[in-house]
Amino acid sequence: MKQADIVIVGAGAVGSALARELSKYKLKVIVVEKNEDLGGDSSKSNSAIIHTGYDAKPGTLESQLVVAANPMYDKIAADLDVPFARIGALLPAFTDEQFAQLPALKHKAMMNRVYDIEYKTGEQLLAMEPSLNPDVKGGLYIPRESIIDPFLLCIGLAENAADNGVEFLLGTKCTGIKVEEGAVTTVNTTAGDIATKYVINAAGLYCDEVASFVGKNDYYVNPRKGQFYILDKNTSCKVGMIILPIPTKVTKGKLMCPTIHGNMLVGPTAEDLLDKEDKSTNVEGLESIAADVRKMIPGVNLRDTITQYAGLRAQRNPEGLNIDVYDDLKGYVNLSGVRSTGLTASVSIAKYVVDLMLENGLQTEFKSDFNPIRKGTPRFAELSAEERAALIAKDPRYGNIVCRCETVTEGQICDAIHRTLGARSVDGVKRRLRAGMGRCQGGFCGPRVIEILARELGISPEEVRKNDPGSEMLVEKAR
Amino acid sequence: MSKIYDVIIVGGGPAGLAAAVGAKNAGAKDVLIVERDSTLGGILEQCIHPGFGLKTFGEELTGPEYARRYIKKVLDLGVEYKLDTMVLEVGKDTVTGINSKDGLFVAQGKSIVLAMGCRERTRGAIMTPGTRPAGVYTAGAAQRLVNRQNMMVGKKVVILGSGDIGMIMARRMTLEGAKVLAVAELMDYTAGLTRNRVQCLEDFGIPLLLSHTIVEIKGNKRVEGVVIAEVDPATKKPIAGTEKLYECDTLLLSCGLIPENELSKKAGIKLNRTTSGPEVNQFMQTNIPSVFACGNVVHVNDLADNVSEESERAGKYAALYAEGKLPAGKEIPTIPGNNVRYICPQRINPAEPATLFFRAAMPQKNVTVKVFAKDKELSSRKLIKINPGEMEKVEVKPEQLEGAEAVTIQVIQ
Numbered sequence: 086m087k088q089a090d091i092v093i094v095g096a097g098a099v100g101s102a103l104a105r106e107l108s109k110y111k112l113k114v115i116v117v118e119k120n121e122d123l124g125g126d127s128s129k130s131n132s133a134i135i136h137t138g139y140d141a142k143p144g145t146l147e148s149q150l151v152v153a154a155n156p157m158y159d160k161i162a163a164d165l166d167v168p169f170a171r172i173g174a175l176l177p178a179f180t181d182e183q184f185a186q187l188p189a190l191k192h193k194a195m196m197n198r199v200y201d202i203e204y205k206t207g208e209q210l211l212a213m214e215p216s217l218n219p220d221v222k223g224g225l226y227i228p229r230e231s232i233i234d235p236f237l238l239c240i241g242l243a244e245n246a247a248d249n250g251v252e253f254l255l256g257t258k259c260t261g262i263k264v265e266e267g268a269v270t271t272v273n274t275t276a277g278d279i280a281t282k283y284v285i286n287a288a289g290l291y292c293d294e295v296a297s298f299v300g301k302n303d304y305y306v307n308p309r310k311g312q313f314y315i316l317d318k319n320t321s322c323k324v325g326m327i328i329l330p331i332p333t334k335v336t337k338g339k340l341m342c343p344t345i346h347g348n349m350l351v352g353p354t355a356e357d358l359l360d361k362e363d364k365s366t367n368v369e370g371l372e373s374i375a376a377d378v379r380k381m382i383p384g385v386n387l388r389d390t391i392t393q394y395a396g397l398r399a400q401r402n403p404e405g406l407n408i409d410v411y412d413d414l415k416g417y418v419n420l421s422g423v424r425s426t427g428l429t430a431s432v433s434i435a436k437y438v439v440d441l442m443l444e445n446g447l448q449t450e451f452k453s454d455f456n457p458i459r460k461g462t463p464r465f466a467e468l469s470a471e472e473r474a475a476l477i478a479k480d481p482r483y484g485n486i487v488c489r490c491e492t493v494t495e496g497q498i499c500d501a502i503h504r505t506l507g508a509r510s511v512d513g514v515k516r517r518l519r520a521g522m523g524r525c526q527g528g529f530c531g532p533r534v535i536e537i538l539a540r541e542l543g544i545s546p547e548e549v550r551k552n553d554p555g556s557e558m559l560v561e562k563a564r
Numbered sequence: 565m566s567k568i569y570d571v572i573i574v575g576g577g578p579a580g581l582a583a584a585v586g587a588k589n590a591g592a593k594d595v596l597i598v599e600r601d602s603t604l605g606g607i608l609e610q611c612i613h614p615g616f617g618l619k620t621f622g623e624e625l626t627g628p629e630y631a632r633r634y635i636k637k638v639l640d641l642g643v644e645y646k647l648d649t650m651v652l653e654v655g656k657d658t659v660t661g662i663n664s665k666d667g668l669f670v671a672q673g674k675s676i677v678l679a680m681g682c683r684e685r686t687r688g689a690i691m692t693p694g695t696r697p698a699g700v701y702t703a704g705a706a707q708r709l710v711n712r713q714n715m716m717v718g719k720k721v722v723i724l725g726s727g728d729i730g731m732i733m734a735r736r737m738t739l740e741g742a743k744v745l746a747v748a749e750l751m752d753y754t755a756g757l758t759r760n761r762v763q764c765l766e767d768f769g770i771p772l773l774l775s776h777t778i779v780e781i782k783g784n785k786r787v788e789g790v791v792i793a794e795v796d797p798a799t800k801k802p803i804a805g806t807e808k809l810y811e812c813d814t815l816l817l818s819c820g821l822i823p824e825n826e827l828s829k830k831a832g833i834k835l836n837r838t839t840s841g842p843e844v845n846q847f848m849q850t851n852i853p854s855v856f857a858c859g860n861v862v863h864v865n866d867l868a869d870n871v872s873e874e875s876e877r878a879g880k881y882a883a884l885y886a887e888g889k890l891p892a893g894k895e896i897p898t899i900p901g902n903n904v905r906y907i908c909p910q911r912i913n914p915a916e917p918a919t920l921f922f923r924a925a926m927p928q929k930n931v932t933v934k935v936f937a938k939d940k941e942l943s944s945r946k947l948i949k950i951n952p953g954e955m956e957k958v959e960v961k962p963e964q965l966e967g968a969e970a971v972t973i974q975v976i977q
Contacts, residue, residue, distance in 0.1 A: 315688070319829070362784055365695040392688030394696065470668050477667040484664035486650035489600070490826075511698075526686040528702045532709050546715050551698035555785035558698050559715040560813070563740055 089115040089252075090449075091283040092272045094259045094295050097125020098235070098431035099423055100287035101242035106435035108249035110449040115281070116243070116251060117274050119258040119291075121553045122513045123506060124239040126290050128428055129516065130364070130396025131311070132353060133344060135169070135231040136429045140332060143196035147406035151426045152197055154433035155229055161432055165241030166461035167234055168345040174230030174327035177210050177221045177381060183331040184222045190331070191225060202227050216324050216382050230327050232345045235428055236516035237461065242431075244505045245459040249452075253506055256554070259288070262298040262417070269299075269416035283447070285418040285438065290361050290399040292421045301411065301419055308361050308397035309424075311353025312370040314390045317524050318347045322384035330381060337425070339377040341385060346491075346519060351378050351385060357400065366393045391524050398424045406430070408438060410445050418442065462500045462518060466492035487537070488530035490523020495537060502541045509542065511535065512552040535559070569594045569644075570886040571879065572659045572673035574651050574827065577606020579679035579859025581634035582872040586879025587677070588641040592886060595879075596671060597638070597645040598661050604638070604645060605631030606681060607704070608868065610711045613732055615759070619869035630868060654678065654831045656854050674886035677878055678828055678842065678850075678857040682864055684729075685820040687781075692724070694781030697788070703729040703818040707736070716740060718814025722790050723747040724778050728756035728866060728953075730818020735764035737816075744768075745810050748776040752797045753927045755820070756953050757866055778815070779807060787813050821864045831855065836910055838900075839863040843910040845895055846918035848878035849885070853892075856882040863908045863921070866955055870921070891916055896965070901936075901974035903928060905952065914965035921957045922973050924950040932976045933958060937968035950975055 091107060093100045096118035107114045120126070135158050138151030162169035178184040187204070194202040205213070207221040247253055254276055261273035262284055272279045288295040296302040323343065330338035341351045354370040371393060378385050401407070401422035409419040418438060423430070443449075463476060465483065476483040476496065483496030501508045501517040508514045511521065514534050521527030521534065535558055539546040550556045570592035573580045576599030587595045603609055608616070611627025618624055621633065638645070649663040659671045684702035699718055701709075706717045707729060719742050723730045726749040734744045747765060752775045754761045765772050773792065779802050780791040789811040793802035823841035825833075834851040836843045841862040842850040848858045858878035859871040884890040896914055898907040905925040912918040920935075929949045935942040935958050942964045950956065960971060 364784070365780070365782075366693045368693050368779070371691065371693065390688055390691060391686065393691060393693070473662065474667045477662070477664065481664035484662055484667055485648060486600070486662060489650060492652075524686075525683045526688055528684050528686060528705045531701075531705050532713055535709075535715075536713065546713070551785075553785060556698040557786065558717075559709065560718055561716050563710050563714045563716045 087115065087277065087279040089113045089279050089281040091285065092117060092279055092281045093285045093287055094272070095125060095287040095289055096123045096239070096243055096253060096255070097128035097287065097289050098239050098242070098428050099289070099420060099434050100125065101239045101246065102431040102435035103285060103287055103438060104246035104251045105242045105249070106439050108246045108251045109452055109455045111452055112449050114251045115279055116253045117257045117259050117272070118253065118255050121256045121509060122516070123243045123255070124236055124516065127396060127398055128239050128289070129236055130394055131235060131398070131425060131428055132313070132340065132342070132350060133233055133235040133428070134327060134342065135233050136426055137199045137227055137229045138197050138426070139194035139199040139202055139227050140190065140337065141197055141426070143193060145405065146408065147426060147430070148197050150406065150430040150433040150437060152199065154430050155231070157432050158231060158233070162233065164457045165245055165459045167237045167241045169231060169233045170345055171229060171231045172326050172343065174227045174329050175205070175210055175214055175224055176227065176329045176331060177217055177224035178331055179218055179220050179222065179380060181222070186331050187223065187225060194227070199227065201229060214324055214326055214328065216322050216384055217328070218381055218383050232327070232342060234345050238428070240506070240517060241459050241461065245457070247505045248459065249455055259295055264299055264414065267413055267415055269414070283416045283418065283442065285420070287420050289423060289427070290397055292399065292419070296419055296421070299414055299417055301409070301414065301417070304421055305402050306399045306421070307402060308358045308363070309400040310356040310358050310363065310395050310397055312366050312374065312393060312395045313350055313352030314371065314374060314387060315344070315392045315394070316349035316351065316386070317389040317391050320349055320389035321386045322382065323349055324382060328381055330377065339374050341378050341382050348391070351387070353396070358397070361397065364395045364397060366395050392526060400424060408434070408441065410441060462497050462504065465494050465497055487533050488520035488523065490525050490529070491519040493518045493520040493530070498534065498537050499541055502538065510550045510552050511538065511558060514538065567594065567672070569596045569671060569673040571595045571675050571677060571882045572671055573597045573677040573679055573879070574654060574659060575599065575606065575679035575681060575861070576604040576645060577679065577681050577859070578608055578631070578634070578868045578871045579681065579861065579875040580606070580677070581631070581638055582875035583677045583679055583858055583879035583882070584643040585634065585637050585641065586876035587883040588643060590880040590883035592883035595643045596673070597643060598649050598651050598659060598671070599645060599647050600650045602648050604635050604647070610708045612711050613736070616868050619867070620872050627868070634872070651827060654827045654855070656852050675854045675856060675882040677882050678855065678861050679859050679875060680824040680827060680861045682821040682823045682860040684817065685822060687817055690817070690819050692778050692781060695784055697781070697783040697786050699783070699787035699814045700781065701814070701816055703727065703733045703816045706816050707733055710736060710740060716742065718742060720745065720812040721814045721816060722778070722792070722810050722812045723816045723818060725749060725817055725819035726754040726756055726761070726772065727818035727820060728760050730816060731756050731760040731764040733816055733818070734770050735768055738768050738770065744770045745812055746771045746773050746792065748773045748778060748792050750775070750777045750795060750800055753951070754953060758951065758954070777802060781815060787815055790815055821860065823861045823864065825861060828857070828861070836906070838906040839908060845909050846912045846916060847881035847890060848874065848909070849881060849890070854885060856885070863906065866953060870955060896968055897970050899970050899972045901972045903950070903975035904973050907973055912960070912971065914968055915962050917962060918960050919957050920960060920971070920973065921955055923955055924952050924975055927951045928975065928977050930977065934974045934976060935960060936972045936974065937965060937970070942971070
């Protein structure tokens with residue numbers, strides 16, 4: 086049987102951040118993740134915004150953690166080589182009713198200690214963002230709202246954790262938790278049992294199911310679907326900041342913002358569902374996005390869309406971010422209600438949880454050899470001519486461009502496959518490097534990526550998958 | 565690289581090969597082809613079906629056979645080429661490329677020919693809703709996997725769009741033992757050639773569903789089915805209640821081709837809104853006088869033979885330009901009239917003869933194609949039918965164009 090001090094269930098943003106935080110201590114940590122790759126479910130399909138927490142409910146744990154997380158990102162992004170930019174957000178009001186809401190929104194931001202929020206006149210907003218509907222009456226500017234590469238955040242956190250000694254069991258589902266005499270003793274998984282003193286439930290969308298293994302499911306999670314469009318980098322109407330609507334009771338509403346790689350992102354919807362697997366897009370949802378976002382950005386050109394996707398936020402019922410330890414269940418930590426702000430809060434949640442565990446009797450010591458730095462695969466598209474030439478001179482595979490839309494080379498793909506917790510699938514390559522994320526959506530590089538994956542992993546092309554088992558790209562050899 | 569080429573050609577597919585031949589035959593000394601794939605021939609290498617060469621060689625060849633003939637000409641003529649090389653930037657007299665051997669390089673040319681071809685419209689671009697499983701391919705990507713990498717992409721297939729590659733893949737997949745359940749086409753006519761509809765669908769009993777589209781893709785890991793609905797021919801919107809589930813493991817998309825003009829845009833070349841390709845004159849010269857363009861990067865052709873003919877001309881005129889011998893002068897526009905979607909070239913030098921290629925906007929029967937210069941009718945020709953999937957052409961001569969300010973083509977029923 087495998088032995089651990091701590092088992093983390095889930096390798097989304099929160100599980101990965103926890104793994105990295107715990108890797109600073111002399112602990113044997115194992116992460117079990119049901120998916121074949123890092124990045125969980127909700128963590129990989131969201132708006133990729135690092136929030137300030139300006140609109141959280143003041144006084145809540147969610148407010149505390151989101152507000153605390155935002156300033157941490159400059160260092161985390163630099164240490165982990167994750168693309169990140171503080172582009173700021175605008176909250177424009179177009180109607181008198183919306184305009185009347187601005188003081189309350191600003192006050193809420195102040196209550197959340199987001200003191201750098203500012204009023205702007207309509208004129209000022211138009212100067213900052215000329216694509217706005219010229220009817221804009223005024224609004225709020227939130228300078229620290231930021232954008233990040235959500236895939237590389239999870240991957241960076243997890244890779245760094247692994248390099249510092251954490252073991253990741255991917256494609257491994259937690260199937261039970263054994264409790265003896267009021268304390269966790271064992272985690273059952275599809276890859277065998279793990280003896281452990283602690284288990285942290287960071288299962289996101291599925292945290293209620295994991296909690297049910299120990300009878301702590303006094304809540305349930307329903308997925309709240311968000312559909313998005315991604316527009317071509319060359320689209321005719323772009324914005325430079327995150328353009329947020331004045332929120333309603335149900336949702337923060339549909340926004341438009343650049344992605345960290347220069348595409349435009351438009352969405353999301355907010356649809357409450359029951360099926361945790363339903364990540365399909367639909368006409369009604371996509372049309373509602375178009376209608377709503379056009380009110381703010383009349384020129385948004387959805388004909389320049391290159392893809393649409395849907396993600397599922399983990400909506401807790403009853404609502405609220407909860408981090409719980411239990412007097413009657415030693416060694417069990419339950420995280421629930423980590424929703425759309427979870428990507429942002431992952432890094433502060435990790436700090437908070439570790440502190441909570443130390444307060445509750447976790448005995449451990451700091452490591453002297455924790456290395457906070459993770460160097461990612463070179464981003465060839467962003468390099469200068471000299472840097473490119475130097476890479477090719479060192480490894481000629483960097484001279485072979487496989488994905489022409491995003492300028493991704495064979496050298497990068499090989500690096501992404503062979504590094505710590507490397508890519509094992511077409512989506513794995515895509516999320517790490519962007520091969521296939523451009524305007525041709527893998528039409529050109531797809532067949533080539535399959536070939537490289539098969540060759541580098543020593544498997545047959547029929548075994549190459551899009552992501553999880555059952556998503557094989559090819560069926561058999563032709564003749 | 566200190567050598568200055570007479571002509572540098574970006575792309576070694578049917579257009580690039582023919583442009584090289586045209587340039588050499590017109591007297592260019594140093595001609596370079598830069599090709600991103602590991603062989604010359606471009607998309608022809610995966611088009612293993614017959615139907616090529618009827619116009620050019622008077623016999624029916626497969627794509628690779630057709631390519632071989634041009635590759636042999638190119639080699640015999642001493643054209644230089646670089647394979648596995650991606651062009652990153654085109655200037656008015658430079659081509660910046662990258663490969664494993666040379667690293668990053670800049671090649672100098674007196675003239676440049678753009679022959680990058682086109683790419684396929686994707687699922688995202690046509691906004692097909694549903695899940696995002698494995699098993700959704702553009703027809704061309706599937707064609708590469710099946711014909712060049714010898715891998716079957718699926719066993720039970722639905723095809724969306726009746727473009728030529730889609731219809732050809734319907735037949736190809738059937739011959740490889742797959743079951744093609746249907747080809748669904750949004751329009752009320754096929755997008756591709758009539759001969760492909762007959763030889764690839766009808767001859768194999770593959771149902772063609774005109775005025776139909778896919779309203780949902782099902783399956784979380786691999787495609788499990790698609791829902792097809794009838795559309796109102798006027799609005800193109802699905803008609804509620806007509807949805808039908810087709811259980812399948814693969815969806816191929818053949819929903820249009822888009823000229824690949826990322827490099828052209830960066831170079832400041834003026835593109836046409838309808839064709840999405842560079843605007844050219846009859847010499848295939850773009851708004852940058854030293855830069856020429858030909859083949860599918862200019863406008864999507866239905867026959868490789870037409871691409872070859874057009875590209876040989878582009879190569880010839882690029883060579884003349886390099887020698888300073890290309891006629892220059894005032895140009896006049898060509899204007900699409902009734903039931904004409906576009907005309908290529910978009911402008912002509914009236915002092916030189918010109919072939920005007922054009923496509924109809926919609927299918928019509930028993931039409932007359934008339935060419936006008938203002939009110940003066942230059943020519944008139946009767947056609948039994950005209951089809952957007954099949955390109956037409958008319959010739960105009962300098963003696964017809966004296967004093968003309970524009971040329972218009974009208975298709976009149």
